Each structure stands twice: as C-alpha cells, then as structure tokens.
Amino acid sequence: MIGAAVVRRWRAIALLLALALMPSSAAAQSALGTETQLPLPRFVSLRSNEINLRTGPGINYPIEWIYRRRGMPVEVVAEFESWRKVRDWQGTVGWVHQSMLDGRRGALIIGGERILRRDPADGAVGVARLAPGVIAGLKECGTDWCRLESDSYDGWLKRDEFWGVYPGESLE
Numbered sequence: 157m158i159g160a161a162v163v164r165r166w167r168a169i170a171l172l173l174a175l176a177l178m179p180s181s182a183a184a185q186s187a188l189g190t191e192t193q194l195p196l197p198r199f200v201s202l203r204s205n206e207i208n209l210r211t212g213p214g215i216n217y218p219i220e221w222i223y224r225r226r227g228m229p230v231e232v233v234a235e236f237e238s239w240r241k242v243r244d245w246q247g248t249v250g251w252v253h254q255s256m257l258d259g260r261r262g263a264l265i266i267g268g269e270r271i272l273r274r275d276p277a278d279g280a281v282g283v284a285r286l287a288p289g290v291i292a293g294l295k296e297c298g299t300d301w302c303r304l305e306s307d308s309y310d311g312w313l314k315r316d317e318f319w320g321v322y323p324g325e326s327l328e
Contacts, residue, residue: 189232189234189235190235190236191235191236191237191238192235194232196232196233196234196235197231197232197233197243198231198232199229199230199231199232199261199262199320199321199322200229200230200231200232200240200242200257200258200259200260200261201227201228201229201230201257201258201260201261201262202223202225202226202227202228202230202256202257202258202262203226203255203256203257203258204226204256205224205225205226206222206223206224207222207223207252207256208221208222208252209221209222209223209242209248209250209251209252210250210251210252211250211251212251213236213237213239213241213251214239214251217251220250221248221250223244225291226291227258227262227291227293228244228262228264228291229245229261229262229263229264229291229294229319229320230242230243230244230252230257231243231244232257233249236251238253238254238255239251239252239253239254240252240253240254240257242257245264245266245319260293261293261294261320261321261327262291262292262293262294262320263291263292263293263294263302263304263313263318263319263320263321264289264290264291264318264319264320265286265287265288265289265290265291265292265317265318266288266317266318266319267288267317268288269285269286269287269288270285270286270313270317270318271284271285271286271313272284272285272286272304272306272309272311272312272313273311273312273313274311274312275312276298276300276301276303276312277301277312280312282311283309283310283311284306284307284309284311286306286313290306291306292304292305292306292318293305293306294320294321294327295310295327296327296328297315297321297325297326297327298326299326300314300315301313301314301315302314302315302318302321302327304318
C-alpha cells in the first residue's frame, strides 16, 4: 500500500510536469469556464482561513481537506454551477464554493528562503527574507520577475521562486 506522503510527492511531480508543458502565456489558454466564461485554468486565492475542499461539486459530497490559509493561491481547473474545481500547489484537487474564492492573485513561497528585492535584478538590495510557505500578494509580473507584497514589504522575486503564476504570464 502506498503512503499518503508518497502520493502527495507524486501529485507534486505531476503538477510540475503539467505546468512545464503548459502554454507560455495565459492568452494561449483555449478553454473558458462554462459558468464565468473566464479562462481555464486560472489562478485565484482563498478568501477565508477555513475552506472545505470537497470530493464533488455540492455540500452533499464529503469534505476531503480543510484549507486554513487565507490568500493562498489555487488554480481553478473546472466549473460547475456555483462550484469550482481547484488544484493546490501540491497537486491536490477538489471542489470549493465560488464564494470561498477571491480573484486577487496570491503567491506561495516555495523551495528555500527567498530574498524579496527592491528592484527586479539579482544584485538588487534585499528588503525582506521570505520563508517557505509565506503567502504574499501578487502585484505585477514581467518576463522573469514579479512584484509581491508581504506584510508591509513590497519588492521583486523571480517567478520560479513561488507558486501562483504561469510561465510567461504577464500581469499589470
């Protein structure tokens, strides 16, 4: 029998592989949500500190997981009436009610500790150190760098140092 940690690890590998094979731009996405007509997949963030992830689109489906990270980015991959099928950074997939999602973009720091920089350059002065798991607001993205806001700190981080934006996606 495969342990839960092994399954999560394989889900994360599958997600990273899927992200690597995605189109280089959000504009290249071809699917639109049946309910919202917004692009699928797309990133949103969690609206509350307690959100039930269900096995299906409705309150009669069992709760599989409870998210306790307001602002955490998740990816909407499908829509059904007022329910959204989401995927998190570890590849876990399930359904949440649309009222529990926020269109504001978030960023989840992954890997090791990251240095938020004053300007979008490797040698730029650091303004803060962000530990893995920190959630920041995503403000804008250029080619290689994105501007984030965490607590009272505002600065730039390379797009491969966090989860919450597609490769090649630009945000203004």
